[in-house]
Amino acid sequence: MHPFYSARWPRFLHVSRNVLVVSMMLAMLQLPAHAGGREHPVVKHPTVYRTIQVDGLSIFYRESGPKDAPTLFLLHGLPSSSRMFEPLFSRLSDRYHLIAPDYPGFGHSDWPDPKKFAYTFDHIAEVMNHFTVAVGLSKYSLYMQDYGGPVGFRMVLQNPERVESLIVQDAVAHNSGLGANWKTRRAFWADRPANEEALRVNLLSLATARSRHVGDDPNVERHDPDLWTDEYYFLNQPGQEEIQSDLFYDYRTNVENYPKWQAWMQQKQPRLLVIWGKYEASFDPSEPEAYRRDVTQAEVHIVDGGHFALDTAADEIAALIGQFMRTRK
Secondary structure, three states: OOHHHHHHHHHHHHHHHHHHHHHHHHHHHHOOOOHHHOOOOOOOOOOEEEEEEEOOEEEEEEEEOOOOOOEEEEEOOOOOOHHHHHHHHHHHOOOOEEEEEOOOOOOOOOOOOOOOOOOOHHHHHHHHHHHHHHOOOOOEEEEEEOOHHHHHHHHHHHOHHHEEEEEEEOOOOOHHHEOHHHHHHHHHHHOHHHHHHHHHHHHHOHHHHHHHHHOOOOOHHHOOHHHHHHHHHHHOOOOHHHHHHHHHHOOHHHHHHHHHHHHHHHHHOOOEEEEEEOOOOOEOOOHHHHHHHHOOOOEEEEEOOOOOOHHHHHHHHHHHHHHHHHOOO
16 A cells, blocks of 8 residues: 555544544434334424322323313223323324323322222212313313223213213223123122122233233234233232222222213213224123114224224224314314
8 A cells, every 4th residue: 555545544534434424414314204114203292291189189190282272081991090091192192182190099190098088980080070170171072991981971971061072992881881701790799798809800810901901802912011011010009909999899880870871872962982992801892882872973983902992003093083073063
């Protein structure tokens, strides 16, 4: 090699390397958002995580989206929390105001001692009604999943003027919707002391937590096991067995109230979207059509998911909600 090049080659390499790095950085900054086949949208309305005092309790909630947009008030199921709605927050917060609380005894809200706090659906609905006042919600579309059904229908009957439309996702309002696996649970309602242990195995076990998510879906590989193991961990925290047993013992009052909810739907004919996971294992598959008998213009859609259909059908559900909300009266 010529002495000129030999003497300067290390410096040339150093300078060239720096130029290359700078060039690559500039090129990356100029790439479109969809480069490489992946989208990286700018998050205009990030989710915020807050707590607020309601009836002497710290109630945790997630919120996102423009506050002047139509509001979706999201009520979660067992043994979940507002976390279950993360897929909707990421897909709908550009168009809607989303707000999702954790019930007392769930998630990041307070877990008061069952000896000092009545874990009943009436009481939780009361707290949630007071929550909507505390955060300034006067009108909203109500999304109800699982336990969200009995909480939400109580809220509807107490303050029907606040509810613009209903979205039911794998939640029951008819006795026929409680399938064969409710035999142990009905026995618990009939004789709690004799059936408490069997109920806890049936309702709160790891196998049941898994079944709530997977159902009879043959494609198990698409289900994230962290979802049910996290829920099982939650159910094994101190005090949770007592909290969840008390609340589930009160579930019998939901069955007693089903005729009231049905009568209200039949009389008022609310705007209703029913979303049901085709691999649902907790409830009977006849339930979606039972809603349509109550509300003749109800939209009913069976999606590719289980009891927690957002696990695997979030895109489809978000699209259905978007279409439903756009056509609201």
